[in-house]
Amino acid sequence: MDLKLELIILPVSDVDRAKSFYEAAGFRMDIDVTANEDYRVIQFTPPGSECAIILGKGVTSAAPGSTQGLYLIVYDIEVARAELVGRGIDVSELFHDAEGIFAHSHDGGKFVYPAGNKGQVAGPHPTRADYGTYATFSDPDGNGWVLQEVKQRAPGR
Template sequence: MHLKLELIVLPVSDIDRAKAFYEALGFRLDLDKAVSDDWRAVHLTPPGSEASIIFGTGLTSAAPGSVQGLYLVVADIEEARAELTGRGIEVSEVFHDTGGLFHHGHHAGEVTHHVEGQHRVDGPHPERASYGSYATFSDPDGNGWVLQEVTQRAPGR
């Protein structure tokens, strides 16, 4: 059986502001449909992605900004960061984790805090190891995204 992640529901407080933000990121607008004052769906897809995001009215009861750790994989972390900042998006500096652990818990503009086993260091991974360099940003509501550089996929991926 294949299970393919297709759609992630994001809780936002201002639909039009979120739509403008994700379009500025370069996400493709697939749908903006309102059936009534109680239901509107905005569906967007990141460039090159098979998975999409959706937000709107009547889609979720989750608190705006409560989704964290959404990963966007990029081939060149520095190039991706430069492109996004050039589009007016506030993105953290590139960093890596000397502990070699899955990155979690940091957002653009947030003070770095210690996570057991995690050792965040400024700059890309020294060998530019695949899966080793990160940058973070948040949407206007605080939903948290992570850019991760992947130059060579792990076996089975």
């Protein structure tokens, strides 16, 4: 059975402000439809992704900014970060974790989302291990995105 994640709904407080942010970040706008004054749907797809995001008015009851841990996997995190910064997006500096628990291990190691700054060490992973280097950014409401560098995906991915 294939289960493909296709869509994530992001709660935002100001639809036009969020639309401007995701356009600036280089996400492709797929639709912008207003059904009435209480319902508007905007769908964006990150470059190279098969999963899109929806934001709008009347699309979710979740609190604006409450979606966290949206991972964007990139081949070269320095290039991706520089492009986003060049587009006016406030992206953190590169970091890795002190204990190595965030980086996915090919031998069944565990993965833990790097919430907050606890355990973060400035700079890329010392050996530039796949799944080991991160940068973060947030949309204007605080929905949280994580860039993660992966050059060679784990088996079965």
